[in-house]
Structure formats: C-alpha cells, structure tokens
Amino acid sequence: MVLLNTTGVLGTVIQYATLDLTGSLFLTLLGVVMLLLLLCLLFRIPVEFSAILVLPLLLGLMAYMTEFVAIGGVFLIYLGVIVGKNFFFK
C-alpha cells in the first residue's frame, strides 16, 4: 500500500504543494491537519468535534510517517482526557 496516489486530483494537489510550496511531505500534510483544525475554529465548532475528521486522518498519517507519531500521540492523549471527563463524569 502507498500513502499517496498522485493520479487523483487531491494527490496532485498534495504533490505540487510539496514540490512548490513547502518542500517536504510532512509539512504539506501537517498543513492539511492544521487547516482542518483552523476551519473548526473559524466556524466556532468545538475542537472536540473536529476529532471526527482529524482522528482518522492522523491515524493514517501516523501509520505511514513516523514524524506524525508525536502529534498524533498528543491528540490521542487529549481525546483520552475528553473521553474520561465527559463520558464518565457528566
């Protein structure tokens, strides 16, 4: 399996963003993750709800790129705190 298929539209966007804008695939994908979080903040959606989109994305990125392990790990710890607080003490 490959992380990125460059034949599709989004794959091409990510490929050329890496080549022309950021210079590294890690920065491009980190930008995508940050963009998702930014959109949630922009539309006043609580950051907890962004987990529906960000968690699967981060899991996939963590599986293929070691650089994302720390970011994804902090995200998982944050989700664990939310789960512990809201589902057991509400």
Add this chain to the structure above:
Amino acid sequence: MGGAPVLVRGGSVNNCEDYIMGNLSTALVVVLAINVMLFMGQAGAMALNPDSSPVFYSEDGSLLSNFDEGNYTTPSDPKTLLPSGEASVNPETGNIFTDIFSATKNWILETTGLSYLLDLLGAPANFLKAIGLPSAFAWAIGSLWYGITLFLIVAFILGRDT
C-alpha cells in the same frame, strides 16, 4: 471540558475547577481513558500499515496489562485481580522494630489495593516519552502530575475525597 459556562456579571466563567483533577477516581478514569485511546490508536495504525507501522504504545507495564489474559481477553476469573497481599518480618536478618513499620505499610498497600493506585503516578511521563517527545518536556509534565496525584493519594488514605 468542565461544566456549563456560568454567567457572572455579564461575562462567562467556566467552572472547570469543579472536576479537573477533583479527586482520585477522576485521575484513575483519565489515565485509563488515555491508555485506551493510545492503545486503540496503536491498533488502528497497525491495521493500516502492518508492515512498517511505528510502535508508539506498548501495553506492557501500563494499567491495561493487568486486565489482559493474552490475545486481548479479559480475565475469566475476576477474583485474581483482587488484592490478597500479606507481609512478614524476617526475625533473623531484619531489624524487628523498624521492619514492623514497613511490613505494616506494605500490608496496607497490598490488601487495600492502594498499590494499584500508585501505578497512576508515573503514567503520563511514560505516555509522553513513548510517543517520542523530548525527555525534559515529559519529565516536566510528569512531575506536575506526580505531585498532584501523590497529594490526592495521601488525601485519599487520610479519608478526604478531594
């Protein structure tokens, strides 16, 4: 997190101090939930990329490993999880007078299950180190947690719940 915002003189105040680290059971639930989320994340990453997925969480030594009987099954006999400790003083080599204190302390820790709660102390530092953050950062956050939780455990032994 925290409770519903309360209107105080036109401003909104989040009364989160009510239950952020309110008592020991909160700390236990939070650490268990973090363990579970990290475990599920590791399982998800391994399922996506079984060949070369990075390993950032190991179940060994965490609180979850107490409840695993191999191949992710919960124990069929729950009474093995209950504490059944006993402590003794060696009359030949030990100093009877001081060893009685440590034996009593160990007996109280084992029989009441408080040693299980002591596993909570080092948990966050282990998480942060395992996912590859700098050790100084992990130590700083871990010592913060250590101090607060140790206070909660002492308060719990003395009979206060917060």
